[in-house]
Amino acid sequence: MNFYSDFPKILVAVDAIIFGFNENEHELKLLLLKRQFAPEKGNWSLMGGFIDPEESLDNAAQRIVKKLTGLDQVYMEQLYAFGDVNRDAGGRIISVAYFSLIKINEHDSELVKKYGASWITISELPKLIFDHEEMVKRAMRKLRIRARTQPIGFELLPNKFTIPQLQRLYEAIYQVPFDKRNFRRKLLAMGLLEKLDEKEKETSKKGAFYYQFNKTKYGELLEKGLNFDL
């Protein structure tokens, strides 16, 4: 079981781009922290950590996200492996970036405080260490692509949500306004939403009906090749 002992080993890390959305706001956010160790101590950074030889990349990514948010079972996808020789000023490290989508109201804010992390609006990102800005840019690009082909918007909203909330989310992701009539029509036409009898009354006097996502229908549609274009 030790066939490759002559080859050089390398440090491998995982960095997590954690997207969050608050259904009452209009902006997508990223969970960033001030780095607590050298090099670049005190500067803004993504959450990261080294891979243990006993864990898979996917597990390491989950571990990192759980460490900062307390959340398990979040939407998570591998983004890209960053492997330039001098990308990290502290030594030669290959970093595999993952992005995850979480419901911002469900995370553990004590943990976030403990690590000196904050939710930062994507239009107001600070300078980040190393190649983390490139990671974020790439994650945004991939998120936009995913949001067209998979209903990942639902990962960022509570189980019950209104159509205007969903629209605000998509507008935050693409940074463009949508026509609300077309948006609603197209979305309902997919047959993935179930209307509830309950209304959300915080944001308007009239109130907006809650909907929920029908996972069974989604499974059926996936078979036939769903397109989720908005």
Next chain:
Amino acid sequence: MNFYSDFPKILVAVDAIIFGFNENEHELKLLLLKRQFAPEKGNWSLMGGFIDPEESLDNAAQRIVKKLTGLDQVYMEQLYAFGDVNRDAGGRIISVAYFSLIKINEHDSELVKKYGASWITISELPKLIFDHEEMVKRAMRKLRIRARTQPIGFELLPNKFTIPQLQRLYEAIYQVPFDKRNFRRKLLAMGLLEKLDEKEKETSKKGAFYYQFNKTKYGELLEKGLNFDL
């Protein structure tokens, strides 16, 4: 410059999914080899190699492809990092897979012979070692996506090619027939092709006009957000 010395290092490899196309045939091919060392010696495998601490991931991938094909400057894209703990029976290895597209007639067939490699039609793939089949599947998926959004078909054909050749390529990628009238119209409408005065006369008595790819036009279109849907 040695801030992270307490953390465990891991073996990192690159595996290359090398796609090729012969403009006179109808099938997409993969360059595979019979592994020349244990474990799994003698079984079909992708070309791979370990990362040197002094080289980037991208450079390692280029090096691997050049080693087997003699080709430099080929289209190459990172596919995915495979990181399950037991994915390689020889030890814990993280492998970053890349896929590349080459013009099958331009490669160095001596090198290929030297490594015991062969071009295998994608519909007749043998069993592959470890998780290499998963890598190939994922590469096919990504290739299909790329072929819709970037004119990568041109990477797989000689500089001069005919429209029927290009159509055969796309049919090989998607494994579906296209209507030749629609295919031609859509393609020419993009304005990326320049008709030459010369004809290709091998495959038909009438002969088909050669075209070439206009890279300048392509650059212009990229700015405005090209869609290359067929």
Next chain:
DNA sequence: CCAAAAGTGTTCATCGTACACCCATGT
């Protein structure tokens, strides 16, 4: 003259997009 591949136009259905007014209700 015939086989084999290249080349060419039109029609129809579908889908995306643009656009303006009424509704419900808390204050």
Next chain:
DNA sequence: ACATGGGTGTACGATGAACACTTTTGG
């Protein structure tokens, strides 16, 4: 009563899909 956000329908242009015959020429 009014301000605020929620909810609804239609018309037009663009785009994708289906479809059959003529052209060229080597053998």
